[in-house]
Amino acid sequence: MAMSAPAASLTALSFDTSADLRERFGRIRARTARLAAPLSAEDAMVQSMPDASPAKWHLAHTTWFFERFVLARDPAYRPVDAAWDYLFNSYYNSVGPMHERPRRGLLTRPSLDEVKAYRDTIDARVDDAFDAGRIDDEAARILLLGTHHEQQHQELLLTDIKHALWCNPLRPAYRDDLPSSTGAGSPLAWCPCDEAIVTVGAAAWPAGSGFAYDNESPPHRVLVPAHALASRPISNGEYRAFIDEGGYRDPALWMSAGWTVVQEAGWNRPLYWDEGLDAAFTLGGMRDIDPHAPVCHLSWFEADAFARWAGARLPTEFEWEQAARTQPVAGHFADDDGLHPRAAPPSPGQPAQLFGDVWEWTSSGYGPYPGFAPWQGSLGEYNGKFMCGQWVLRGGSCATPRDHVRPTYRNFFQSPDRWQFSGLRLARDA
16 A cells, blocks of 8 residues: 655655755764664664654654655655654644554564664665656755754764663763863853844745745844854853752742742752762763853753752853854864764854854743744644744764754753753843
8 A cells, every 4th residue: 555645745845856855864864873873672672762763763753754755756666664653753643544653662573673674775765766767846955954953863862862771770881982071161251242123034945045944934034132142151160069059959940830840859059960969871871070060951940940049040142142153163063973962162252152062041932933924734733833832952072063053043942851962052132
């Protein structure tokens, strides 16, 4: 039985289907396989909490995306296994039912070897489609989107396996060869910015000059009041001072819902820090905490409470983007193979580390821009339906591929979420 194609598609425009897209597809697929290579079949099976997914599921779902949305556009296409359409769909209700997210860790079958073979088969079928000239403009656009989608799952694979391995009392390392790095750091300074009307957002893809998700569009003008932005993210040492001075014990610093979480969950330090506050679990195992490196694995509640304790606030996403548009996409990314934040070098007069190292929480709720229009058809479920009860993060992290981020990129998570590489940068009113 053939798999049905999406009910509607992205706007048809010309697209380069040459070797560049084919090379990108192969490169990103190969990187995912390398990220999974250190994992045993048992590692790849674990689902440590409902918000995380097993590595095996990430490997399968990203493959399903190309099979469902690229290859199955051909009415004659026959799936590798029609039952897997149910197992590996994530949240696309318009294409059919799906296995419950919190129960993905129960999927002992298909095996890890079968999932790897599934990846190889779909990769070969995509290559065949290129050879046969079946990657038309529409398929090329969805294929490009799929590569960015897979890069998101590359980061999730790392953050999810980190949480799973941390749940093991042995605290095993994902990789024993990851470097330990320390830096001198730099004093926190303030970068003033005058009031201005600025343009934010990206042109609706694929009409724009480069890839962007639909939640980044359309470009629009906003009034950004006069403010100052911190020169770098908050460090581990600065966050340690917040802990030592009773930050987790003072309800005046916390949103009501945040204080409830602190009390019920017993939070008294960032996720992965040990009780002595001098070591933390990393993808390289337990490591000493570098006081100069950006603090990470904070929830929005913790970031907001720290900002209040510091006599400042979190920046809006527009204040962040205004600054980021003047800076190169430079920082510590997954490509650097450190997989942990590092201290920022001095950056006199301008903000540093806006990209990479840690995602930066903002004070902006995740919602639609004026004139927002989701992609048509099933892919319209990608972002728009999550614009409720979440906060925007900006900038990417040490687990993000470098070519996946840009000044307009909007990540989003809920207030208590802290298993991502999320930190904070301060802002204050002028």
